[in-house]
Amino acid sequence: MDELTKTLHERFGHASFRPGQRDVIEDVLSGRDVLAMLPTGSGKSLCYQLPAYFLPGSVLIVSPLVSLMEDQVEQLRRRGEKRVVAFHSLLDAEEKWHALTSLPDFRFIYASPEMLQSETFLAALRRVRVSLFVVDEAHCISQWGYDFRPDFLKLGAVRHALGSPPCLALTATATPEVQEDIIRTLGMERARRHIYSVDRPNIALAVERCLSVEDKAARLAECAKRLRGPGIVYFSSRQWAEEMARRLAQNGAGRVAYYHAGMDGEQRLLVQQQFLYDELDIVCCTSAFGMGVDKGNVRFVLHFHMPAQLEAYVQEIGRAGRDGAPSLAVLFYADGDRAIAQAVAEAELPDSAALREWCRRLPEDAVRGGWRAAVDAGGFTDIQKRLLAYFLEWGQTAAPEQLTAAAKERLYERMAAAIEARRRWKRKKLREMEEWVHAFSCRRAAIVRAFGEELSDKPDACCDNCGLETDRFMTDGRRPEAAPVRPWREELWHMFFGGRRHDEAAK
Amino acid sequence: MRHGYASFLLAHCLRRLNGERTLAAVYHLLSGKKSAQTLQDCKWFQLAPFFGTWKDVTMDRLEEAALVLVRKQRAAPVHDRTYILTEKGRHWLDEQAAWFPRYVNGWRYHEIEPLFWQRLSLIGQTLSNLSHGQRFIPICRDERTLLWVKQYLLDKRSRQTLARALYDELTRLLAAVSEEAATVFVLRLTSARRIGWTAEQIAAWLQKDVLYVQFQFRNVLHYMMAEAEAGRAPVMAELMAGLAPVQLTQSAQKTYEWLQKGKTIDEIAALRRLKKSTIEDHVVELAANVPDFSIAPFVAAERAAAIQAAARALGTRKLKRIREALGGIASYFEIRLVLAKEVGRWMN
Structure with missing residues (x-):
């Protein structure tokens, strides 16, 4: 057994590598910059976690989501790794600064992009020997990625400030143009690309055309009741997720809960863990659910609303069948869904009248550091603010020191043009999604083509356009009802002593 | 219902x-x-x-x-x-x-309730999984709580003894509330066999109003903390260690720290990039909650006395009327500050 496999076995408890992992790891260990696109569920995180045990110094991992970071940290700790730390804004400042002094002691340093904007944090990082700079969910870097995060753009500069350590960019979904963006933004030189097909052969694909929203709801209810679970149903709004969770539960779909970003942290964690431990059959959710939910046996992913981009759709259905067993993805479509998707997609774009008004009201000295306050006070939503800050930075380079009325007008025009370009791009992506929905040819081939690949092998259970019978995913057996709840005294007793015999516990 | x-x-x-x-x-x-x-x-x-x-x-x-x-x-x-x-x-x-909800005491516990519950539920989950010999994913992600619970369990000589003590104490405390409240509370707990239910799931199961379930739960939590403070629930008292009832908001705490370093309201506003009015709100909060907080730097003694007198004479708490009675010489901030200090004296 070679060293890599040995470590894989000892540290991570796996007997062998999954496709792609070994090639990526070997390139990383040879000090190359690597862009790895591996399908969801293929064990992307292993690609930097394993090398960390061979590299000197620390591995720095930039991750877009706090929950994602927490999941990774938690997983590492469960494997007995103590030298792991995460920095994000939610941590109490005091602990943060304490951990900073001992930063070089950590093997894994997770950080949010915004933490990397902090001078104090960067200064501490410079004292660390960062042997690998990892960007997780790297498609967030590209404004042409479906989940663009403007603060990712600065990662190239951060990497440079840290002496340009070797870089590993990981993603599950990046079209060729997004891949180019990633490489350019991170300043990756002669990057090795490991691009694996986005295709997930064990996930069968289908679209159900419905006559109306009501028809859609009825068919979803029927489907959810009969499909072998557990499964996830995606909605574009919190209200729909909540409403349909109730309807599905009433309709005999088993144990159903909803999940969205409007819930408090504890509630979200409870639902996520219930699902993980098979205490739920179905989660009705918004796109907030899924990243970091590492569950192998998800048997179906349904979409009650069409996502605004094919990439988002691929990412979401990718949560099915990570164990490799046959799974199903069904998208329900009714007329009017396009408008909903468009509204959701364009909600991040500030209204042009509001933008003009905001530009006019900018204080004259806003160029010098006043931007943030001005953006915060503008009455925009969080996501709009993020985008606005990005466009501002972009438009600002040409702005003069003093913001005269004419300069403000020019700034507005530049920003408006940038926003308009983004709107056009979003519409183009939406059209692509819609065309996929209405396609008569193989859906799998179409997905793969959108990512610049050709489909080589078609599975038996391919898609509705290839004659898929969804019956094979149905079950006759009723779902188990929730475990009967014991009286509270017994429940409590079992909680503390259930693992032992009664007489032993009574001692 | x-x-x-x-x-x-x-x-x-x-x-x-x-x-x-x-x-x-x-x-x-x-x-x-x-x-x-x-x-x-x-x-x-x-x-x-x-x-x-x-x-x-x-x-x-x-x-x-x-x-x-x-x-x-x-x-x-x-x-x-x-x-x-x-x-x-x-x-x-x-x-x-x-x-x-007869035991609910929001004034005293609303700030520390979430942390107390995090500690209690995480310790319950940990002990339960140890007893079942299982690995688990913590039901809490708050780093402070994770560290605290870890240290707490390390300090204990015997986890079995702790499990026994916690079980006994919970049973005794829950016996003192209604059967329904006890059921709600136990269902919220996470064990090795069952992830805790959300209030909504419990409400659906009991066919009760979610808000009612939430208040039942809160009622039990506050009862436990009150018993701990009264010296009748030693394990709960340990879980409350370092959690001071009636706390300042974090933001006000920051402002307090700057004030103690001798900064003025304007300086703090600039430093923290917050509005001056926000900092003033903090100062009012400090006046109401910190017993030895002096409002003298913000309002002259004479004016404070005048505001107090006007408030008493008018028998009102309406800022506008007090301000009018004083011919507009006092700012709203000054009036709020004086009234807050007065309230602070009643409360603490």
């Missing part, structure tokens, strides 16, 4: 407020707004137990609840957004005495 707990809570507040405050005051009270006005209302109308007990309440929910009360002739509008309870309403409220 599948709906209607909001109406019950509102009816209780309306009875105490007796037509002297609008729904906005109820909103600020339940959501736990730390303004001088709300802090005074708490004391004045004896509603302190409900302070901060319904943090995500919305004006819409309250208006809806008010509408229900009016439709059932349990309340009647007196002015815009102001209601009083009718005779029928008072009678109804008395009949629902069983719904009343």
Whole structure:
């Protein structure tokens, strides 16, 4: 057994590598910059976690989501790794600064992009020997990625400030143009690309055309009741997720809960863990659910609303069948869904009248550091603010020191043009999604083509356009009802002593 | 009862407020707004137990609840957004005495309740999984709680002994509340066999109002903390270690630290990139909550005395009237500060 496999076995408890992992790891260990696109569920995180045990110094991992970071940290700790730390804004400042002094002691340093904007944090990082700079969910870097995060753009500069350590960019979904963006933004030189097909052969694909929203709801209810679970149903709004969770539960779909970003942290964690431990059959959710939910046996992913981009759709259905067993993805479509998707997609774009008004009201000295306050006070939503800050930075380079009325007008025009370009791009992506929905040819081939690949092998259970019978995913057996709840005294007793015999516990 | 707990809570507040405050005051009270006005209302109308007990309440929910009360002739509008309870309403409220969360003490516990619960549920989950010999994913992600619980368990000689003590204490405490409240509480706990249920899941199972379930749960938590403080629940008291009842908001705490370093309000506003009015709110909060906090640097002694006298003479807490009575020489900030300090004296 070679060293890599040995470590894989000892540290991570796996007997062998999954496709792609070994090639990526070997390139990383040879000090190359690597862009790895591996399908969801293929064990992307292993690609930097394993090398960390061979590299000197620390591995720095930039991750877009706090929950994602927490999941990774938690997983590492469960494997007995103590030298792991995460920095994000939610941590109490005091602990943060304490951990900073001992930063070089950590093997894994997770950080949010915004933490990397902090001078104090960067200064501490410079004292660390960062042997690998990892960007997780790297498609967030590209404004042409479906989940663009403007603060990712600065990662190239951060990497440079840290002496340009070797870089590993990981993603599950990046079209060729997004891949180019990633490489350019991170300043990756002669990057090795490991691009694996986005295709997930064990996930069968289908679209159900419905006559109306009501028809859609009825068919979803029927489907959810009969499909072998557990499964996830995606909605574009919190209200729909909540409403349909109730309807599905009433309709005999088993144990159903909803999940969205409007819930408090504890509630979200409870639902996520219930699902993980098979205490739920179905989660009705918004796109907030899924990243970091590492569950192998998800048997179906349904979409009650069409996502605004094919990439988002691929990412979401990718949560099915990570164990490799046959799974199903069904998208329900009714007329009017396009408008909903468009509204959701364009909600991040500030209204042009509001933008003009905001530009006019900018204080004259806003160029010098006043931007943030001005953006915060503008009455925009969080996501709009993020985008606005990005466009501002972009438009600002040409702005003069003093913001005269004419300069403000020019700034507005530049920003408006940038926003308009983004709107056009979003519409183009939406059209692509819609065309996929209405396609008569193989859906799998179409997905793969959108990512610049050709489909080589078609599975038996391919898609509705290839004659898929969804019956094979149905079950006759009723779902188990929730475990009967014991009286509270017994429940409590079992909680503390259930693992032992009664007489032993009574001692 | 599948709906209607909001109406019950509102009816209780309306009875105490007796037509002297609008729904906005109820909103600020339940959501736990730390303004001088709300802090005074708490004391004045004896509603302190409900302070901060319904943090995500919305004006819409309250208006809806008010509408229900009016439709059932349990309340009647007196002015815009102001209601009083009718005779029928008072009678109804008395009949629902069983719904009343008698141990809830929001004023004292609303700040520390989440941390106390995190510790308790994480320790429960940990001990349960140790007993079952299972690995698990912590039900809490708050780094502070994770560290605290880890240290707490390391300090214990025997986990078995702790499990026994915790089990005994929980059983005893839960026996003192209603069977239903005890059931709600136990269902919220996470064990090796079952991830805790959300309030909503429990409500669906019991066929009860979610808000009612939340208050039942809170009632038990506050009861446990009160017993701990009274020296009758040693394990709970350990879980409360370092959690000071009635705390400042984090932001106000920051402002306090800067003030102690000798910075002025304007300097702090600039340093923290916050509005001056926000910093002033912090100072008011400090005046109300920190017993030895001096307001002398912010309002001259003479003026403070004048404000106090005017407030007493007018028998009002309305800032505008006090300001008018003083011929406009005092700022709203100064008036709020003096009133807050006064309230602080009653409360602490």
